Amino acid sequence: MFQAMPHNCPGTSSEQAGKTSSCQGCPNQNLCASGATKAPDPAIEEIAVKMLSVKHKILVLSGKGGVGKSTFSAHLAHALAGDSNKEVALLDVDICGPSIPRIMGVEGEQVHQSGSGWSPVYVEDNLAVMSIGFLLSSPDDAVIWRGPKKNGMIKQFLRDVDWGDLDYLVVDTPPGTSDEHLSIVQYLSSAHIDGAVIITTPQEVSLQDVRKEIRFCRKVKLPIIGVVENMSGFVCPKCKNTSEIFPSTTGGAERMCEEMNLTLLGRIPLDPRIGKSCDEGKSFLAEFPESPAALAYRSVVQSEEHLTNKHMEH
Incomplete structure (x- = not known):
């Protein structure tokens, strides 16, 4: 039997479609709630046009927090x-934990509006940074936002920032597989993402969450460039001896990559000077270029560049 549409219908394109009290009893409730009735967000094509001037787009992901993902993203950009x-x-x-401004040494800088959009903050003449951290009145301000507002901010970053002509756009993401990850993949879906670099540490408690991240990538058809095992042993800056701080009880990233048919881009050892450099907003690669960790970073970046360019050829 036909039932009329609810009087206060939020509309099929609304985030609340099929979820409000007025939707109860509507024959289309399940369809609307599933998102099947929503038209594609026009921002997707707008962002695709904006991204035509960006050759390579790389996401840095990890299912686990505290594995050094932002540190790796920053040093990948520096390298x-x-x-x-x-x-x-x-x-x-x-959005909720923007540490990149501090790590890159540009904390306290502000974003300026121009005729062509927001201007990113420049660390070097050829290295730009954008973060919600530049929009907060204080680094200690908490961002207490629900998903739709986070999604809107990510959309603005991709569509409204004047990125100019770029060889590489590196995207540092929060831990997990939720709003921010779905948004960045959705908004870049028509813009050709080269793929994701996934960061883990050697212990099983980290690998367990990273496997979820890998399955997320496969489910949303996001290519995986490779895996980096961070904090892979500790190299003493003085005696150069290596100690295992986080034991790889299940074979570490190497075993996981073998099992899941992924490329292990490399291992980066712990070095206390990396944390110090990040706190001071300096590039560890420039400060300690001959250290084992800096050499490991450069090796990983070379592998990543090779695979990214190879992927683009195909």
């Missing part, structure tokens, strides 16, 4: 920008 012929940008979409 890529080490070639003065490359234009690099680092986008921080960790």
Whole structure:
């Protein structure tokens, strides 16, 4: 039997479609709630046009917090920008925990509006950064937002920032597989993402969450460039001996990559000077270029560049 649409219908394109009290009893409730009636967000095509000037788009992911994902993202950007012929940008979409401004040494800087959009903050002539941290009145301010507002902010970062012509856009994401990850993949779906670099530490408690991240990537058809095992042993800066701080009781990232048919891009050892450099907003690669960790970073970045370019050829 036909039932009329509810009087206060939120509309099929609303985030609340099929979920409000007025939707109860509507024959289309399940269809609306599933999102099947929603038209594609026009921002997807707008962002695709904006991203035509960006050659490579790389997401840095991890299912687990505290594995050094932002630290890796920052040093990946530094390493890529080490070639003065490359234009690099680092986008921080960790809305609730924006640590990139501090790590990159640009905390307290402000974003300026121009005729062509928001201007990112420049660390070097060829290295730009964008983060919600630049929009807060204080680094200690808490961002207490629900999903739709986070999604809107990510949309603005991708569509309204004047990125210019870039060789690489590195996107630092929060831990997990939720709003921010779905948004960035959705908004870049028509813009050709090169893939994700997944960060883990050697112990099983980290690998367990990283496997979820890998399955998320496969479910949303996001290519995986490879896996980096961070904090892989501790190299003493003085005696150069290596100690195992986080034992790989189940074979570490290498075993996981074998089982899941992924590329292990490399292992980066712990070095207390990495944390110090991040706190001071300096590039560890520039401060300690010959350290084992810096050499490991560069090796990982070379592997990542090789695989990214190879993927683009195909």
